[in-house]
Amino acid sequence: MRIDIITIFPDYFTPLDLSLIGKARRSGLIDVRLHDLRRWTYDRHHTVDDTPYGGGPGMVMKPEPWGEALDEITADADAGTPRLILPTPSGLPFTQQDAVRLAKEPWLIFACGRYEGIDARVAVDAAQRMPVEELSIGDYVLNGGEVATLVIVEAISRLLPGVLGNVESITQDSFAPGTMDNLVEGPVYTKPPVWRGHEVPPILLSGHHAAIDRWRRDEALRKTARNRPDLIRRLDPESLDKRDREV
Numbered sequence: 253m254r255i256d257i258i259t260i261f262p263d264y265f266t267p268l269d270l271s272l273i274g275k276a277r278r279s280g281l282i283d284v285r286l287h288d289l290r291r292w293t294y295d296r297h298h299t300v301d302d303t304p305y306g307g308g309p310g311m312v313m314k315p316e317p318w319g320e321a322l323d324e325i326t327a328d329a330d331a332g333t334p335r336l337i338l339p340t341p342s343g344l345p346f347t348q349q350d351a352v353r354l355a356k357e358p359w360l361i362f363a364c365g366r367y368e369g370i371d372a373r374v375a376v377d378a379a380q381r382m383p384v385e386e387l388s389i390g391d392y393v394l395n396g397g398e399v400a401t402l403v404i405v406e407a408i409s410r411l412l413p414g415v416l417g418n419v420e421s422i423t424q425d426s427f428a429p430g431t432m433d434n435l436v437e438g439p440v441y442t443k444p445p446v447w448r449g450h451e452v453p454p455i456l457l458s459g460h461h462a463a464i465d466r467w468r469r470d471e472a473l474r475k476t477a478r479n480r481p482d483l484i485r486r487l488d489p490e491s492l493d494k495r496d497r498e499v
């Protein structure tokens with residue numbers, strides 16, 4: 253997968269040099285290319301913003317640099333057609349299902365806005381040449397699209413074959429379609445068996461795998477009911493067995 257990221261703060265993305273994503277980049281599994289938007293400005297101050305038409309608070313990102321940046325980056329005809337991802341507070345909620353869907357894309361471009369956002373014509377113009385998605389990572393306000401892009405890139409990259417050593421951890425993920433029925437994960441434990449007087453639940457040391465699986469599902473149901481009752485309501489009643497209903 254090729255990922256192009258356009259931003260005025262390229263240094264925000266040094267975390268993509270680290271850990272499993274950094275390893276995937278070095279092995280060629282993921283081709284991440286960072287672009288400083290100011291490269292497509294020509295005034296002395298490398299201006300990327302201006303006052304909003306119609307008044308209002310803050311500044312808006314000018315369309316010209318974005319248009320030229322996207323033109324140059326997408327001119328690479330050999331790479332096929334990219335999908336442009338625009339993080340924004342007003343975007344569609346980004347979900348695990350979106351991560352699964354976008355992980356199948358060969359080429360993504362992320363436009364990281366700042367200030368009060370990017371001139372709306374940039375998305376309209378880009379949509380004439382490629383699919384464009386406005387996505388939000390949650391109902392809280394950030395200062396720009398960089399953190400959201402890091403979140404989305406990590407959620408997608410970890411699903412790519414070869415990036416995570418342990419494929420099973422993907423299938424056991426919360427929100428992963430299928431296996432855990434979109435339940436959140438229950439508590440996890442490791443050695444020592446007793447720590448500061450706190451014991452690991454004995455069932456986990458029993459070696460009875462069917463009982464352990466049952467206990468884990470019970471704990472996932474309990475935690476989901478406590479922290480995410482909205483997910484419980486969405487569960488297909490057919491997916492709950494008699495024991496589940498007793499939890």
Ligand SMILES: N#Cc1c(-c2ccc3ccn(Cc4ccc(CN5CCOCC5)cc4)c3c2)n[nH]c1N
Nearest residue numbers: 339340365366388389390392393394395396397400
């Ligand atoms: N994904 C994601 C995000 C973002 C996000 C993503 C991208 C950009 C680019 C600029 N910003 C700052 C910003 C703050 C507030 C507002 C709204 N105001 C606009 C003017 O009228 C008042 C209301 C817009 C832009 C961004 C924030 N925040 N939270 C998420 N889940």
